[in-house]
Amino acid sequence: MKLFAAVAAVLCAGAAAFAADNPDVKKFTFSNDVEVYAIRDKDTTMKSSLFTDYTKASSLKKEDLKKEYPASVNCFVLRAKLKTFLIDAGNYDPKGSLVTKLASVNIRPKAIDYILITHLHPDHVGGLIDKDGGAVFPNAKVYVSYDEWKHWSPIIEKQKPTEILRQFSDAYKGRIQTMNTGEPVVYAMKAPGHTPGHSFFRQGRLRFVGDIVHAVDLQIGHPEYCASFDMNQKQAYQTRLSFLENMSKEGNIVFGAHIPFPGVGYIIKTETGYRFEPYK
Ligand SMILES: [Zn+2]
Numbered sequence: 409m410k411l412f413a414a415v416a417a418v419l420c421a422g423a424a425a426f427a428a429d430n431p432d433v434k435k436f437t438f439s440n441d442v443e444v445y446a447i448r449d450k451d452t453t454m455k456s457s458l459f460t461d462y463t464k465a466s467s468l469k470k471e472d473l474k475k476e477y478p479a480s481v482n483c484f485v486l487r488a489k490l491k492t493f494l495i496d497a498g499n500y501d502p503k504g505s506l507v508t509k510l511a512s513v514n515i516r517p518k519a520i521d522y523i524l525i526t527h528l529h530p531d532h533v534g535g536l537i538d539k540d541g542g543a544v545f546p547n548a549k550v551y552v553s554y555d556e557w558k559h560w561s562p563i564i565e566k567q568k569p570t571e572i573l574r575q576f577s578d579a580y581k582g583r584i585q586t587m588n589t590g591e592p593v594v595y596a597m598k599a600p601g602h603t604p605g606h607s608f609f610r611q612g613r614l615r616f617v618g619d620i621v622h623a624v625d626l627q628i629g630h631p632e633y634c635a636s637f638d639m640n641q642k643q644a645y646q647t648r649l650s651f652l653e654n655m656s657k658e659g660n661i662v663f664g665a666h667i668p669f670p671g672v673g674y675i676i677k678t679e680t681g682y683r684f685e686p687y688k
Pocket residue numbers: 529531532619665666
């Protein structure tokens with residue numbers, strides 16, 4: 409046991425050094441057996457025009473309509489209780505940049521035990537597919553919510569073999585499980601609205617929240633503004649509102665798929681609403 413601890417300590421020290429060299433990977437250590445790597449797929453922006461109710465607000469000035477809010481596409485590796493989880497996977501990239509970024513912190517694809525998917529949009533599952541349409545992660549079981557799988561399955565069946573979701577479904581056939589059979593280390597929680605079965609994941613104080621928020625600078629203060637790609641906007645608003653209330657009350661650490669990299673922070677309640685505070 410002692411030997412194992414010593415080896416683990418050496419590996420951890422090495423991983424931290426590598427992470428410092430790679431601007432797209434940032435490591436967070438929360439305890440001896442819980443750490444997270446935030447991985448940047450790419451930086452991006454969310455245009456004001458995506459938020460249709462916002463663009464209709466009477467108090468807006470012309471320049472507000474031209475605003476672009478900083479955002480990112482992130483995914484996360486969680487190591488907890490000797491298991492390794494990949495939470496979302498970013499966009500498809502024929503060059504396999506996710507594998508390269510993981511390699512920079514000594515994480516090999518075969519080391520991923522579980523893949524947890526917040527929802528089945530291409531910017532969350534594309535990174536699971538290699539350039540030949542095969543599975544990047546040879547050993548991982550994939551978890552997605554029952555509601556999400558039920559919604560997308562008939563759509564996937566009609567897709568061409570080259571489309572992302574179809575490739576994902578084919579490449580991981582027999583390994584995709586709906587989360588009603590969830591693993592005990594990480595709990596899935598329902599957070600519908602963006603998609604019918606959108607979920608977020610809970611490990612201790614950590615919350616991996618997917619697409620509950622797209623433009624953090626706009627929507628934390630104004631949860632009522634939905635992005636046009638929230639499929640059920642009323643539900644997405646309710647989900648966002650209860651998420652903000654619960655996260656601020658419980659003091660959880662939030663990991664967002666589209667919060668500017670590394671996408672990690674707290675939700676703080678203010679006199680007028682909420683604000684996001686990056687984790688330091
Ligand atoms: Zn997304």
